[in-house]
Amino acid sequence: MKRNLIILVIGLLLGAWMGSNLIRDRDPFANPFKSDSLMERLKDSGSDLLEDGKDVLQDGIDKLKK
Numbered sequence: 001m002k003r004n005l006i007i008l009v010i011g012l013l014l015g016a017w018m019g020s021n022l023i024r025d026r027d028p029f030a031n032p033f034k035s036d037s038l039m040e041r042l043k044d045s046g047s048d049l050l051e052d053g054k055d056v057l058q059d060g061i062d063k064l065k066k
Contacts, residue, residue, distance in 0.1 A: 020032040 017032055018028040021028050021030050024032075024036070026032075
């Protein structure tokens with residue numbers, strides 16, 4: 001009984017750890033207590049925007065060449 005309770009508690013803690021990271025779009029084993037600073041979030045969203053913009057421009061150039 002004691003062993004089952006310990007396993008249940010450990011499972012809940014690991015599930016909460018991984019679930020918290022997955023909700024925030026992080027690696028499942030990352031530190032969930034580390035907060036993302038505003039600058040890091042802006043850098044991530046800016047790089048995503050640039051990547052998407054590059055793809056759109058490339059598609060437009062390809063359509064113009066045809």
